[in-house]
Amino acid sequence: MPLYSSSTSTALRSEMSVDSVRCYHVSDLSESQLESTTAKSSGPVYVVFPSPAWNDFPRDDASPVYQTTEYEYGAVSIVTTSSTRIRSSRTISKGDSWSFIACRSRGRLGLTHSPALTEAFCPNTLTFGFVRVGIVTPYYPPIVHGGGEISVQLLANQLSSRVDSVEVFSFGGGDQSTVDGVTVHRFRKLPHQVMEVSNVFAYVALRRKLKRLASFDVLHAYNIALNPAVGRISSQMGVPSVATLNSYNLLPKSAFGVTADPPRRLYELLAMTTTGRILRSETKRIDRFITLSKASRDIYRENGFSDVSIDVVPNMFDPSFEVPEGDESTNGYQVLFVGSLITEKGVEYLIKAMSKLPSDVSLRVVGTGDQKDKLETLACELNVDSRVEFTGQIPYDRLRKYYATADLFVHPGVWPEPFGRTLLEAMQAGLPVVTTDIGGPSEIVPQDELRCPPRDPTALAETISLAREQTGIGTENRAYVTERYSPQSVVDQLCDVYRTAIDGC
Numbered sequence: 001m002p003l004y005s006s007s008t009s010t011a012l013r014s015e016m017s018v019d020s021v022r023c024y025h026v027s028d029l030s031e032s033q034l035e036s037t038t039a040k041s042s043g044p045v046y047v048v049f050p051s052p053a054w055n056d057f058p059r060d061d062a063s064p065v066y067q068t069t070e071y072e073y074g075a076v077s078i079v080t081t082s083s084t085r086i087r088s089s090r091t092i093s094k095g096d097s098w099s100f101i102a103c104r105s106r107g108r109l110g111l112t113h114s115p116a117l118t119e120a121f122c123p124n125t126l127t128f129g130f131v132r133v134g135i136v137t138p139y140y141p142p143i144v145h146g147g148g149e150i151s152v153q154l155l156a157n158q159l160s161s162r163v164d165s166v167e168v169f170s171f172g173g174g175d176q177s178t179v180d181g182v183t184v185h186r187f188r189k190l191p192h193q194v195m196e197v198s199n200v201f202a203y204v205a206l207r208r209k210l211k212r213l214a215s216f217d218v219l220h221a222y223n224i225a226l227n228p229a230v231g232r233i234s235s236q237m238g239v240p241s242v243a244t245l246n247s248y249n250l251l252p253k254s255a256f257g258v259t260a261d262p263p264r265r266l267y268e269l270l271a272m273t274t275t276g277r278i279l280r281s282e283t284k285r286i287d288r289f290i291t292l293s294k295a296s297r298d299i300y301r302e303n304g305f306s307d308v309s310i311d312v313v314p315n316m317f318d319p320s321f322e323v324p325e326g327d328e329s330t331n332g333y334q335v336l337f338v339g340s341l342i343t344e345k346g347v348e349y350l351i352k353a354m355s356k357l358p359s360d361v362s363l364r365v366v367g368t369g370d371q372k373d374k375l376e377t378l379a380c381e382l383n384v385d386s387r388v389e390f391t392g393q394i395p396y397d398r399l400r401k402y403y404a405t406a407d408l409f410v411h412p413g414v415w416p417e418p419f420g421r422t423l424l425e426a427m428q429a430g431l432p433v434v435t436t437d438i439g440g441p442s443e444i445v446p447q448d449e450l451r452c453p454p455r456d457p458t459a460l461a462e463t464i465s466l467a468r469e470q471t472g473i474g475t476e477n478r479a480y481v482t483e484r485y486s487p488q489s490v491v492d493q494l495c496d497v498y499r500t501a502i503d504g505c
Contacts, residue, residue, distance in 0.1 A: 080333070092501030095455045128449050129164045134216035136206070138198075138225045140170035140184055146340075147421040148223040148246060151315045151397065154221065155494070156182045158316065158487040162495065169206065169213070172495040194267070195225060195249060196275045199282075204230040211236070218242060221286065224249050228278075231285035240501040243286045244417050245300060245310075250280055255303045258344060284308055287501040290494075292419035293440030299416060311497050314444075315419055316490035317481055323403045332360035333468055335407035336431075338399065338422045346376055346412035346436065352457035353412075355382040355466060360371060366402055368393045372504040403429035407468055414454040420444055424485055427477035432467045434460070446480050447473065 113130045137152045139145055152168075157180050166182055173186025187205040190198040206213065207227060214237045219242040220231035227250070234241035247448075252268050253260040260268060268276075289310045290299040297310050327328065337356075339345050347365060354363050364377070367387065372390065379385040393403065409426030416439030423444045426433050435441045436454040445451055450473070452463040467473065483489070 012436050021100070032343075078458065131218070131498070131502075132216045133159060133163055133166045133221045134169060134203065134213055135222055136169045136202075136219060136226055137222040138170065138190060138228050139172050140168050141179060143170075143172045144396070147315075147419075150318065151421065152178070152222045154316055154318055154487070155220075155491075156180075156490050159494070164202060164493055167212075167216075169209065171202070171205070171333070185212075190225075195228065195279055196271065198225060199229040199279065202226045203232060206230075206233050213237060214239060218501055220244070220498075222246070227286065228280075228282035231282045234430065235285040235288075236353050240498075240504070241286045242288050242290060242497055242501050243283065244290045244292070245296065246292055247404070248296075248299065248418070250283060251299070251303050254339040256299050258415050280304060280451075287504060288497055290497060295416050295439045296418040297442065309500075311493075311500075313493045313497065314440075314485060315421055315423045315424065316487045317428055317485045319487060321400070321425055321428055323400045325404065332362055332403060333358075334407045335361060335363045335464065336366070336402060336409050336426070337363065337412070338366040338402070338409075338425070339411075341365070341367050341371045341375060343371060343414065344368075344415040345371075346414040346454060347375055347412070348394070349384065349455055349460055350410055350412040350459045351375060351379050351384065351388060351459040353464065354379075354384045354387060356458060356461035359387070361464070362387045362389070364389045364391060364402060364406070366391045366394050368400065399425065400429075403431065406431055408464065409433045410460070410464065411441050412454070412460060413438060413441055417441055424481055427481040430478045432469050432470065432473035433477060436460070446477070 010266045041319055104464075109359055135152065137149075138281065139149050140156075140430070141149055141153045144150065156166050156168055160182055166186045167186070168179075168182060169185045170184060172189045172243050174188050175283045176185050180185065187202075191201055210233075213233065216239060218228055219234045219239055219241045219245050224243070224245055227243045227245075230241060230243065248256050252272055253264060284305075284307075289300075289305070290306055290313045291300060291310055292312070294312055297312055300310060305355060335350075337345075337347060337350060339347075346369070350363065353363065363384075376385070376390060379388040391402070403426060406429075409423070409431045411423055411427075411433065412419055413420075417468065418440050419436070420439075420441035423433055423435065423441055427444075432450065433445050434450050434452070435445050437451040438454045442451050449465055450463060452459040
């Protein structure tokens, strides 16, 4: 619920001659921050903070009562409010080059902004002042279990240059450190992968940092495992919250067309309708949700999340993932797959497709998983083992050379995967990409003709052959991913979600 009433916003908007008034929970403005603010601005900076305590400020349509005092701090005008009008000795008009920032003094106040603010105060950056973001995630680099940890680190690093501050709360350590300039608070390792157990543990651990968590303007739960704990703790503190639904762990496997293994079937039978219902209920305390693709959003809406706000914001590409020029010369055609060797990735259909492709086509499979032995056996049975190389797990920073020497990247998935970071990497490398037409990966590839039905080796082989015949696709992909999935584009979208969540509280 916005702190300012609509009548107050209208009065401020009229008095300040600006386009809009928004209400935000923002951080204390220290002396050093004032100096920094002054240095950034090309004109006068007006800083407004509540006086007295925020509990005395209106929360409904009742007439507000304010009083105004103006102080000078160098080039910064500090205005405290306590009357229905801002009584500044300076007249502010819409054409002025000015910035208007809100800061908190034991509470919340509004932030007004106009196009002039963007130019005067923070060009090409977030335009709602000093905002603190707390990210809660199960694991954070250097602890890496998959693409989720890479994505959350990218988010924190890119966001840190756009808002006042970003801090990460993670598990698997027990200390506090700084990673690429971002403060990371680590708790002891989560005791169990079962969400009921891990969320109880996480909730207890996070409560020990309650004062710290309460200082943030928005909490972002990333990597779905701890969304219930964040939902509960953010609602108790009254801090706006956002959660990324980057997997389907809250749903039964059947909801997205995957067969559960025996342990998962037992869990779904015993817990999904009991404790699982509590997990979903606590998760829904979060103010806004993000999925990485439209396909993922649709699955959640069809399975109990139709009553919550869900925005689609994809992952960003890694700007540090620079692929060198290929240094291997081959007479053949190199196909590359990177990912876990599990049933859902559909690698068996890619190996079957190899038996339908010319003998000069080779396949390099990068990754490991419980299907590795079965896939190696299948390659032998189809007599393509001499053309299929299994490299095993490769460190992220060494993947570059495999992209550099490939001619084509293939994602043969058979389930509605929420996203596909490896597709972004391949497109950054200037490779054509073939994918099955299912889930988030199909939304990444811009060429309709390079998407084919899942579980169809013949169609996959035909699409690979089509990609081989075309020219310029790799260059097209590099330009497309640079524009659509750039850090600036994705962070802009995320900040819009943050702004909406904060406005709504």
